[in-house]
Amino acid sequence: MVKFDLKASQVDELHREISSHFLSFQTKNNLACPSSCGKCCTYPDIQCSVLEAIPLAIYLNKNEQLQEMKEKIQNRPTDSLCHLFQPIGSDGTKGFCSLYQYRPIICRIFGAYAHKNKSGRYQLALCSVLKQEKRNLDSIEGLDFQSSFSYWTKLLDDIDPYLAKDVNPINISLSKAIELVEQYNYLASSENDGSVQVS
Ligand code: SF4
Numbered sequence: 001m002v003k004f005d006l007k008a009s010q011v012d013e014l015h016r017e018i019s020s021h022f023l024s025f026q027t028k029n030n031l032a033c034p035s036s037c038g039k040c041c042t043y044p045d046i047q048c049s050v051l052e053a054i055p056l057a058i059y060l061n062k063n064e065q066l067q068e069m070k071e072k073i074q075n076r077p078t079d080s081l082c083h084l085f086q087p088i089g090s091d092g093t094k095g096f097c098s099l100y101q102y103r104p105i106i107c108r109i110f111g112a113y114a115h116k117n118k119s120g121r122y123q124l125a126l127c128s129v130l131k132q133e134k135r136n137l138d139s140i141e142g143l144d145f146q147s148s149f150s151y152w153t154k155l156l157d158d159i160d161p162y163l164a165k166d167v168n169p170i171n172i173s174l175s176k177a178i179e180l181v182e183q184y185n186y187l188a189s190s191e192n193d194g195s196v197q198v199s
């Protein structure tokens with residue numbers, strides 16, 4: 001029996017490590033996002049696993065916002081835009097994440113990261129905005145496995161391979177995570193130990 005809340009805190013911890021690593025990687029290489037840019041959040045069907053969405057679902061539950069989010073998802077079931085995105089202005093490229101602390105791994109890495117090419121060497125991958133803005137990319141520090149997406153998703157797999165491999169558009173993964181939290185609440189209220197097996 002594995003504790004549901006233990007998994008959630010392990011994901012939270014991993015999220016913090018990822019943010020810390022990429023803040024350092026992007027800062028030392030002068031690859032920080034321009035202020036208010038939210039262009040990548042407007043891409044349709046950005047994906048994450050159900051496991052990554054669990055800390056967010058728990059936060060919504062604790063703050064009595066679970067029902068509101070469920071209704072948002074139910075009222076816009078085919079919406080491909082992430083429900084957490086708050087646009088600013090009308091040009092569609094500026095905005096912010098309304099629950100930034102709980103964003104999934106892709107949102108912590110995307111912008112500037114290491115990508116292995118066909119010859120097995122790590123090269124820099126940039127979003128379209130950073131690609132246009134940055135000119136001097138000759139000497140990038142820390143361009144290695146630890147700055148790649150696969151390094152961190154492997155660590156996520158170690159927490160719960162089943163839920164880590166259940167990858168969907170963010171809104172769907174969040175919806176599934178909400179269902180798990182509701183099941184957990186139900187079982188926790190009927191069992192003294194408050195635990196549930198989720199894999
Ligand atoms: S979770 Fe936040 S950062 Fe990620 S796509 Fe949605 S709004 Fe953007």
Ligand code: SF4
Pocket residue numbers: 032033034037038039040041110111112127128129130
């Ligand atoms: S990753 Fe790129 S598109 Fe996304 S906010 Fe940063 S600069 Fe903008």
